[in-house]
Amino acid sequence: MGCFAFKSGKNKAENQRRRPAGGAKSPAPTSDGTGPTSKASSASTPTRSIQELSEERGAARLRAFGLEELGSATNGFSRSLKVGEGGFGCVYRAFFRSAAGGRVVLAVKRLNQRSLQGHKQWLAEVQFLGVLEHPNLVKLVGYCAEDADADKHRLLVYEFMPNKTLDDHLFSRAYHPLPWRTRLQIMIGAARGLDYLHQGVPEVQVIYRDFKASNVLLDGEFRPKLSDFGLAREGPTDGKTHVSTAVVGTHGYAAPDYIETGHLTVKSDVWGFGVVLYEILTGRRSLDRNRPAEEQKLLGWVRRHPPGGGSFRTIMDPRLGGRYPVAAARETARLADRCLGRNPKERPSMREVAEELERVLQMEPAPTSAPATAKR
Missing domain, CATH: 1.10.510.10 (Transferase(Phosphotransferase) domain 1)
Known part of the structure; x- marks a missing residue:
């Protein structure tokens, strides 16, 4: 299985150079209501949108992974490591090595290339989970956004939940x-x-x-x-x-x-x-x-x-x-x-x-x- 050194989070400048989805800032989907489009209200006075908060906080909290390293961690996205499948795509168990040499297990969700709404949902996950943090929300560790020829690779990396759903x-x-x-x-x-x-x-x-x-x-x-x-x-x-x-x-x-x-x-x-x-x-x-x-x-x-x-x-x-x-x-x-x-x-x-x-x-x-x- 693909195990390798799990690097610590990038510094802020590095992450800003590797923001998701093509541009200096993370764009927000606006066409069909599946992603953030406006500021919102809560019990207290709202002051920011998810897109704004994501640009400010997400870069510091999320790691930008490379497609090659995620392929290595999942043994080439092996079927033997697939732990789930949904409308978004498949989820794999992924193995990394920590800086101390121990094994770190994470979950990698890979976008189905045929998913018409997949990119917008992927971006929504990056933006919301790059901002939100609570013991009863799954932790997003990072993302991968790489374009090669006609293929757009969109992946998400989460904490691994061993007891499924x-x-x-x-x-x-x-x-x-x-x-x-x-x-x-x-x-x-x-x-x-x-x-x-x-x-x-x-x-x-x-x-x-x-x-x-x-x-x-x-x-x-x-x-x-x-x-x-x-x-x-x-x-x-x-x-x-x-x-x-x-x-x-x-x-x-x-x-x-x-x-x-x-x-x-x-x-x-x-x-x-x-x-x-x-x-x-x-x-x-x-x-x-x-x-x-x-x-x-x-x-x-x-x-x-x-x-x-x-x-x-x-x-x-x-x-x-x-x-x-x-x-x-x-x-x-x-x-x-x-x-x-x-x-x-x-x-x-x-x-x-x-x-x-x-x-x-x-x-x-x-x-x-x-x-x-x-x-x-």
């Missing part, structure tokens, strides 16, 4: 089922990450726009980190209540008000969070064509078994084996219903969601030892 552990039989407390702890961390995006950056508000279980990565201790910021968008400015944009995201997780009007707000993220709350309760995807017709759409099915009803327990994930506090499960479902309110103004903030989940977590004492969650 929440989606894998909820829906794949290759993994032991996640215990109740672990599910709640993961959702609490994800809620904190979204709250940081919505209210935690003084200069700008960020709308994530694609919250789903497959975008929640899990580290070695099953701590969650939000990933894939290619569809993230700056929030409204100048006293506006929403951002008007083309509807993008993942079917089954996008808020109906956003789909119907194109009006994007932080409450659009809250809706997606409510969908995933029901996924952790039921162990079912938001849409599953392999189930009976009346059970294919998760939200339609769970509405027939409300939290206060006698049939509520029938929706719970059978892989939990009944090892969960029923009262806490009901409270979690009630919270999910609030997140899924038809009127976006009535949905809770992500800070309220995190606080409520913390309260639910305390409804039963922590077990002395949690069931195994390792891959079989």
Whole structure:
């Protein structure tokens, strides 16, 4: 495997000479709403755009990698090192050597050359994750932007997350089922990450726009980190209540008000969070064509078994084996219903969601030892 000396971060002048995507400064996509276009508002007074902040901070924080060194680190982008694949492209485990001689494992995401929107999403990731920093957001280490003949090579280098995604552990039989407390702890961390995006950056508000279980990565201790910021968008400015944009995201997780009007707000993220709350309760995807017709759409099915009803327990994930506090499960479902309110103004903030989940977590004492969650 390609292992070599992992160099320390470049100095600021060096990074400024190697900014992403052709020019003295990082350009921001403006054509279709998938990237930052304007300044945004948050709980405090916004003063800067993501593009401005990226030009100021990203150069100092991100390393510009060469295509050759990333090819070496992934053994020529070997299929044996591929750990995931999505619309953007493939993700590989990459091996580097630290200055001290130890091995450093990172993840390299390589843009699919046939991806029409790929460059804009790549640039959005560089800009947002070059600025944002939180324990519940995946860390972007650097990027690669090299053009050779007709080929445009766009790659991203992240911290490596050994336990893959929440989606894998909820829906794949290759993994032991996640215990109740672990599910709640993961959702609490994800809620904190979204709250940081919505209210935690003084200069700008960020709308994530694609919250789903497959975008929640899990580290070695099953701590969650939000990933894939290619569809993230700056929030409204100048006293506006929403951002008007083309509807993008993942079917089954996008808020109906956003789909119907194109009006994007932080409450659009809250809706997606409510969908995933029901996924952790039921162990079912938001849409599953392999189930009976009346059970294919998760939200339609769970509405027939409300939290206060006698049939509520029938929706719970059978892989939990009944090892969960029923009262806490009901409270979690009630919270999910609030997140899924038809009127976006009535949905809770992500800070309220995190606080409520913390309260639910305390409804039963922590077990002395949690069931195994390792891959079989």
